[in-house]
Amino acid sequence: MNFADLGLSDELLRAVTEAGYSEPTPIQAAAIPQVQMMRDLIAIAQTGTGKTASFVLPMIDILAEGRARARMPRSLILEPTRELAAQVAENFEKYGKYHKLSMALLIGGVQMGDQVKALEKGVDVLIATPGRLMDLFQRGKIMLNDCKLLVIDEADRMLDMGFIPDIEEICTKLPNDRQTLLFSATMPPPIKKLADKFLSNPKSIEVARPASANLNITQALIKVDERKKGDVVRRILRSEDDMSTIIFCNRKTMVRDLAKSLKRDGFASGEIHGDMDQSSRIAELDRFKSGSINVLVASDVAARGIDVKGVSHVINYDTPWHPDDYVHRIGRTGRAGAKGHAYTLVTAKDAEAIDNVQKLIGTQIPWSDAFSGGASRAAAPVEAAAEEAAEASPEARKGRKRPGRAKADEAKAEAAKPAKPAKAEKAEKPAKAEKAPRREARAERDEGDAPAPRGRSRRDEGREPEREAPRPPRYQQQDAEEDGAWNGPVPGFLSASFGTGS
Structure with a gap:
């Protein structure tokens, strides 16, 4: 099957061909x-399967009239993050260049006045994050009663970030006779409930089992001591040779430290994380896409927002805290059949x-x-690997004694016994009791209850860092809004309209 078999317009087929595609992916077909x-449609598709084009292409033809x-x-297309919204805008610009359609992008960090001006001209396609859309709606700057097509993209990510209440409110302001398309990598119960409430007799499509990993990706676990990760x-x-690699870390501080360390060792590396403003993040992505750097160290803010052709390797420097993040991280490679x-x-x-x-x-x-x-562990369970890694740790080795020293230590202990007064043992007990709260405090800190350090020095590189507890879901929307406000110039593809006609 090719795209011509799908009944797309000649103008659209021309744009798709010029973009280098001839055959649709399973989700597109x-x-x-x-x-x-x-x-109405419910599509369960893992990242990297071409799902964005599966709604962008038919939307362009539908909106041509x-x-x-x-x-x-x-x-209206709802996206959970600014990066994803910007990528959808890129797709509309690429595939809609022979159609006279107008587009607006509503995301945080951009001057609201410019967005209002774009809306006042009238737009065929509105791509928005829920927070900014609700803000403009409450200010009376936008009306949704003429919106006949709604796309909810990355629905499970919306759930993670706490956007479901906003999406429910947005749905109530749209016409009842609209067409609704819902895309998600997984289908947890809250998303199923959302679909049951706002979709009418939907067609369900599943191109891969929910939460499955891409079969085109060769996966492997590597047992390592914390201090040897960099090596x-x-x-x-x-x-x-010619590797294009994304390395994911759980913490922004580690992203910065690792990227600097790799640069010192001569690797062409960059970084992207939530402390960077939006223009800087786009600049780093552009360097990675162009090939001027071939290693990108990233935090999870970028896990679902990077769509780069030809990524050959993904390295999880840190095991992700949330299992879903693993699927989305490794989904940056093995895309579109590669x-x-x-x-x-x-x-x-x-x-x-x-x-x-x-x-x-x-x-x-x-x-x-x-x-x-180390030795091959292909068939060994995770628990056994963890036990061996624990035995290899400095703490475990400290408790061991070499056989040659054992007898000498026992002799010293016997010689020392008569010199110990009975009262000394009793005097030691209160001191041990006083130390117990300190041990408990250290245990709590090691489990991530204490706040993590804000930065690390070069002297600390290679040491095991304290764990940061993941943010509760109710704070993740706020984090998403604060993660890299768009302080720089607006890229060219974010213009309010595209296409000059055929």
Whole structure:
């Protein structure tokens, strides 16, 4: 099957061909005809399957007929993050260049006045994050009663970020006879409830099992000591020529430290994380896309927002705290039918997290000793790997004694016994009791209850950092809004209109 078999317009087929595509992916082949028939749709598709084009392409042809009115968009696409919204805008610009359609992008960090001006001209396609859309709606700057097509993209991510109440309110302000398309990598109960409430007799499409990992991605776990992670990463990066690699860390401080360390060692590396403003993040992504750097160190703020062709490797420097993040991280490689590799560095404390990942994807990830220098662990369970890693830790070694010293230590102990008065033992007990709260405090800190340090010095590089507890869901929307406000110039593809006609 090719795109011409899907009944797309000649102008659209021309744009798709110029973009370098000839055959649709499974999600595109299944979804595009349903959208063209104006049916509601639930599409379960993992990242990297081409799902964005599966709604962008038919929308362009559907919207080719009709005229937009001021402040009344004809269609609405909801995205959880600014990066994803910007990428959808890029898709409309790329595939809609031979159609006279107007587009507006509503995201935080951009001057609201410019967005209002774009809306006043009338837009055929409105791409928005829920927070900014609700803000403009409450100010009376936008009306949704003429919006006949709604797309809810990355629905499970919307749930994670706390946007579901906003989406429910937005749905109540749209016409009842609209067409609604819902895309998600997974289908947790709250998303199923949302679909049941706001979609009418939807067609369900599933191109891969929910939360499954892409079969085009070769996955492997690498057992490693916390202090040796950097060495293993360097071995992987030096293992092949022409690698294009994204390295994911759980903390922004580690992203910065690792990127600087790799640069010092001569790697062409960049970084992207939530403390960077939006223009800087876009600049780093552009450098990575152009090939001026081939290593990008990133935090999870970018896990679902990076769509770069040709990413050959993903390295999880830290095992993700949430299993879903694993699927989305490794989904940056192996896209659109290409082959990819995903390596996850596993320390003793990561046993439970890796177990949760494997339960989610429904398969055991093989162990590899290609870069760690250890014995092969392909069939070993995670628990055994964790025990061995724990035995290899400095704390465990400290408690061991070499056989040659054992007898000498026993002799010293026997010689010392008569010199100890009985009262000394009693005097020691209160001191031990006083130390107990300190041990408890240290245990709590090690489990992530205490706040993590804001930065790390070069002297600390390689040491095991304190864990940061993940933010509760109710704060994640706020984090998303604060993660990198758009302080720089607005990229060219975010203009209010595109297309000059054929």
